[in-house]
Every structure is written in structure tokens, then in C-alpha cells.
Amino acid sequence: MGHNVPVPPDFHFQPAPGAAPLSERPLLIVVGLTGVGKTSFTRALGWPLLPNRRTLVDRYLLPRLGADPA
Numbered sequence: 001m002g003h004n005v006p007v008p009p010d011f012h013f014q015p016a017p018g019a020a021p022l023s024e025r026p027l028l029i030v031v032g033l034t035g036v037g038k039t040s041f042t043r044a045l046g047w048p049l050l051p052n053r054r055t056l057v058d059r060y061l062l063p064r065l066g067a068d069p070a
Helices: 038-045 053-064
Strands: none
Touching: none
């Protein structure tokens, strides 16, 4: 039950210039049930949030595989 999307032989992720390994970066993971205020908490502190995973797939993965996310 695959999607049969061809994967280019050079498919890989390159780190951005100046990127540091995650082990060298400060990281705090906020975990909680839906509706307890995780997003409100991080926004109030001005912390960055990761984009929605669907947004990431549409923006970065699908175009590399030749698929149209629209």
C-alpha cells in the first residue's frame, strides 16, 4: 500500500550554513494535553514554535519528490 513516488538518488537533507548539531543547542520540550496552554505559554515568552508538520511536508518534502502539494 505504498504511494509509488520516485525518490531521486541524491535525495538527502543538507544542514543549513552555520547549523549546529542539536546536542550543542539549548532545547526545552513542552509537553501537555490538548488545551492546557502550551502554545499560549510559549507565545507569552516569545519562544519560537515549530511549524505544523503538514506545512513542513508540503513545503520541503513533496517538491523534492516531484509532487505538487496543492
